[in-house]
Amino acid sequence: NAGVTQTPKFRVLKTGQSMTLLCAQDMNHEYMYWYRQDPGMGLRLIHYSVGEGTTAKGEVPDGYNVSRLKKQNFLLGLESAAPSQTSVYFCASRLGNSNEKLFFGSGTQLSVL
């Protein structure tokens, strides 16, 4: 039982390049979330999903797209990376319709030059 796994752990992009961050969970959780964390800041929600095939915008969705084609995977895409997207990205999941705790991945450090 690996929990929440994020790949890659580190990535350096040039401005304008695209990439996809993968989040995979093996706990059969319904809800999944993508957050970004900048120095001295808390976590800000980018997009989230309440089930397979569904996605919704969070607090800072601009410049990102997501997909949840399979229940266990939640993909975060950057179509045209910008330096402002340099950040640490965390994925999280929780089971479903009650006050369950969030489980987080170990994060992806992304630098856009």
Place this chain on the structure above:
Amino acid sequence: LAKTTQPISMDSYEGQEVNITCSHNNIATNDYITWYQQFPSQGPRFIIQGYKTKVTNEVASLFIPADRKSSTLSLPRVSLSDTAVYYCLVGWASGGSYIPTFGRGTSLIVHP
């Protein structure tokens, strides 16, 4: 969602008890209070959750007064390894309507 307010930072020494208070003046009747801990270069992890009065587990205690407008996370006899950022969240996880929202948290530094 109820907004939370926490101190930005706190300092303590090994062996001391640390109390971190979170204010949530507009907490709703169904809202729970949840605390997470984040070490550098790691994702947050759940510490404790409560609704009212006192909750205790192997890691911490959570004190919630009757009016529930605040809560206090208590860490007994802290060690250097308790140096982390602590987040207080308020909300009710009913389906997709609950969006876990993290503020800046409280950065706790434990000194030798």
